[in-house]
Amino acid sequence: xxxxxxxxxxxxxxxxxxxxxxxxxxxxxxxxxxxxxxxxxxxxxxxxxxxxxxxxxxxxxxxxxxxxxxxxxxxxxxxxxxxxxxxxxxxxxxxxxxx
Amino acid sequence: xxxxxxxxxxxxxxxxxxxxxxxxxxxxxxxxxxxxxxxxxxxxxxxxxxxxxxxxxxxxxxxxxxxxxxxxxxxxxxxxxxxxxxxxxxxxxxxxxxxxxxxxxxxxxxxxxxxxxxxxxxxxxxxxxxxxxxxxxxxxxxxxxxxxxxxxxxxxxxxxxxxxxxxxxxxxxxxxxxxxxxxxxxxxxxxxxxxxxxxxxxxxxxxxxxxxxxxxxxxxxxxxxxxxxxxxxxxxxxxxxxxxxxxxxxxxxxxxxxxxxxxxxxxxxxxxxxxxxxxxxxxxxxxxxxxxxxxxxxxxxxxxxxxxxxxxxxxxxxxxxxxxxxxxxxxxxxxxxxxxxxxxxxxxxxxxxxxxxxxxxxxxxxxxxxxxxxxxxxxxxxxxxxxxxxxxxxxxxxxxxxxxxxxxxxxxxxxxxxxxxxxxxxxxxxxxxxxxxxxxxxxxxxxxxxxxxxxxxxxxxxxxxxxxxxxxxxxxxxxxxxxxxxxxxxxxxxxxxxxxxxxxxxxxxxxxxxxxxxxxxxxxxxxxxxx
Numbered sequence: 001x002x003x004x005x006x007x008x009x010x011x012x013x014x015x016x017x018x019x020x021x022x023x024x025x026x027x028x029x030x031x032x033x034x035x036x037x038x039x040x041x042x043x044x045x046x047x048x049x050x051x052x053x054x055x056x057x058x059x060x061x062x063x064x065x066x067x068x069x070x071x072x073x074x075x076x077x078x079x080x081x082x083x084x085x086x087x088x089x090x091x092x093x094x095x096x097x098x099x
Numbered sequence: 100x101x102x103x104x105x106x107x108x109x110x111x112x113x114x115x116x117x118x119x120x121x122x123x124x125x126x127x128x129x130x131x132x133x134x135x136x137x138x139x140x141x142x143x144x145x146x147x148x149x150x151x152x153x154x155x156x157x158x159x160x161x162x163x164x165x166x167x168x169x170x171x172x173x174x175x176x177x178x179x180x181x182x183x184x185x186x187x188x189x190x191x192x193x194x195x196x197x198x199x200x201x202x203x204x205x206x207x208x209x210x211x212x213x214x215x216x217x218x219x220x221x222x223x224x225x226x227x228x229x230x231x232x233x234x235x236x237x238x239x240x241x242x243x244x245x246x247x248x249x250x251x252x253x254x255x256x257x258x259x260x261x262x263x264x265x266x267x268x269x270x271x272x273x274x275x276x277x278x279x280x281x282x283x284x285x286x287x288x289x290x291x292x293x294x295x296x297x298x299x300x301x302x303x304x305x306x307x308x309x310x311x312x313x314x315x316x317x318x319x320x321x322x323x324x325x326x327x328x329x330x331x332x333x334x335x336x337x338x339x340x341x342x343x344x345x346x347x348x349x350x351x352x353x354x355x356x357x358x359x360x361x362x363x364x365x366x367x368x369x370x371x372x373x374x375x376x377x378x379x380x381x382x383x384x385x386x387x388x389x390x391x392x393x394x395x396x397x398x399x400x401x402x403x404x405x406x407x408x409x410x411x412x413x414x415x416x417x418x419x420x421x422x423x424x425x426x427x428x429x430x431x432x433x434x435x436x437x438x439x440x441x442x443x444x445x446x447x448x449x450x451x452x453x454x455x456x457x458x459x460x461x462x463x464x465x466x467x468x469x470x471x472x473x474x475x476x477x478x479x480x481x482x483x484x485x486x487x488x489x490x491x492x493x494x495x496x497x498x499x500x501x502x503x504x505x506x507x508x509x510x511x512x513x514x515x516x517x518x519x520x521x522x523x524x525x526x527x528x529x530x531x532x533x534x535x536x537x538x539x540x541x542x543x544x545x546x547x548x549x550x551x552x553x554x555x556x557x558x559x560x561x562x563x564x565x566x567x568x569x570x571x572x573x574x575x576x577x578x579x580x581x582x583x584x585x586x587x588x589x590x591x592x593x594x595x596x597x598x599x600x601x602x603x604x605x606x607x608x609x610x611x612x613x614x615x616x617x618x619x620x621x622x623x624x625x626x627x628x629x630x
Contacts, residue, residue, distance in 0.1 A: 011622075014603055015603075016603075016605050020192060020193075020605075023192045024189050024192055024193065027188040027189060027191065027192060027384070028185060028188040028189065028351045030188070030388075031182075031185045031188045031387075031388065031391055032182075032185075034388065034391065034392065034395075035178065035182065035391045035392070035394065035395050036178070036327050036395075038392055038395040038396070039175060039178060039327070039395035039396075039398050039399055040175075040325075040327075042303070042309060042395070042396065042399040043309045043312065043313065043325060043399060043402075044309040044310065044313075045325075066192060067377075070196075070376065070377040070380055070381075071377055073196070073376050073377070074375035074376045074377040074378075077200060077375070077376050078375060080601075081202070084200075084202050084601055085202055088202050088203070088208075088212070091211060091212075092208070092462070092466055092467050092471065093466075093471040093472065094467075094471050
């Protein structure tokens with residue numbers, strides 16, 4: 001089994017897994033590197049080129065990791081959305097029997 | 100200074116305003132179809148449309164003034180003041196996903212999806228009313244920034260800039276609702292980004308390019324300004340490392356919660372307008388990244404402004420620095436294009452807050468508490484009336500604001516500090532209940548005034564640095580909401596199970612998960628079991 005899973009069933013994708021935590025860790029690093037890297041690149045600093053380059057690579061990696069899972073989550077959720085929307089409308093109109 | 104506009108300049112401005120009003124007319128039929136269309140564009144947008152709206156909305160008229168101020172004061176290290184928006188880094192993959200699955204129109208409505216009973220209704224009503232006035236407040240401060248820009252450019256009375264362009268904006272917001280907002284934001288985002296690049300690179304070029312900026316900084320003995328990590332020590336000075344760590348802590352971990360920054364409430368609407376959970380995640384991630392990249396370009400251009408005009412001490416003088424790069428140095432005929440872009444920046448923010456404030460008034464106050472059986476046509480009408488009320492109210496707010504910065508900081512603090520942790524707990528901890536959250540809000544309102552204004556004014560405590568205020572407010576708030584949470588009952592378990600199944604929150608939800616399994620709604624032990 002590969003360390004990063006890229007094939008998901010809808011049921012499996014609903015759970016929080018290693019791939020989510022990797023996205024949570026990599027994503028802020030991307031923001032920091034891209035923000036500072038671009039500014040320093042515009043000032044022609046070598047450190048800027050390096051940070052910007054690493055930031056772009058990490059952004060690609062981030063999406064490579066999380067996109068298959070997000071697609072699976074979305075597909076599964078869209079099937080149930082109409083039911084949930086009906087419940088929400090009932091709630092705003094005080095028709096929810098649970099309340 | 101007064102800027103001389105040529106005919107070509109006014110043609111640019113006229114074309115731009117025509118384009119924006121045209122958007123409203125074009126999408127009028129879509130906007131009036133239903134409440135969902137007027138406020139969420141029917142929940143059917145691909146990620147790049149709400150992403151452009153996230154970017155455009157958070158590029159306001161006062162944004163370049165504020166960013167110029169911090170970069171001029173602190174050099175490149177000031178870029179971290181703009182990094183609060185990085186909460187989206189984690190939120191895109193956690194709270195955005197959870198909120199999109201709740202389908203709540205607003206953060207106020209989410210309270211009754213997550214909590215139950217009287218406490219949840221009190222939270223919904225409070226948050227809706229507070230957000231209605233908060234949007235009016237934001238409209239006021241952004242509007243007065245535009246008024247100041249017009250004073251700077253044309254010498255008009257401040258109220259002219261405040262009122263005139265907001266009225267133009269109201270035309271397309273009233274006509275097409277969120278459809279008009281998001282379609283105009285897309286165009287405004289492109290125009291604004293293009294012009295930010297043109298003006299910034301023009302300014303950098305005038306200062307001698309990157310090499311010229313570095314040489315001039317060296318001659319001024321200010322090379323340290325190029326270092327984004329130029330701390331003035333751990334605890335003291337204008338840029339202590341403790342502040343930096345606090346900022347990263349607030350910004351990044353805040354992404355686990357909902358409402359940890361003022362921007363969340365705007366983003367919540369964009370999240371729900373995305374057509375899928377995936378689109379919602381990417382809209383927040385990429386829209387925010389675009390804003391951060393914009394800040395980087397701005398920061399370098401402000402360094403250019405610094406070497407051109409070093410030694411300015413008056414905030415009012417140097418915070419107009421980026422505008423001066425455009426109006427002082429762009430060639431004739433381009434000045435109008437620059438002003439049109441400033442209008443784009445302005446209108447995108449005004450339109451978003453007009454529609455968002457009206458959403459809270461319509462969905463959470465009118466529909467839920469006044470007329471639950473209202474027809475779709477009626478709800479759209481109430482949305483339009485609310486928009487007009489917000490617009491008029493914002494004019495009064497705007498004219499009352501003299502000091503933009505202190506209001507901004509206080510407004511952010513009053514929403515961010517004492518309820519920062521509760522905003523996370525409500526998402527990640529099943530036991531946190533409506534009464535705990537409500538008490539956190541009430542306590543924070545009182546403590547914010549005390550810590551920021553009253554106690555320092557009375558000499559009871561010294562004036563604290565902003566990061567010190569954050570930690571103090573967080574501790575004081577916890578002394579209230581934790582006892583309240585533990586001395587009141589947990590939320591109804593069936594309601595929590597329903598919420599859990601729909602939203603699949605991250606965090607400490609063990610008892611709810613086990614109950615869902617017991618009811619046969621989930622397979623036992625399936626958490627993270629993949630292999």
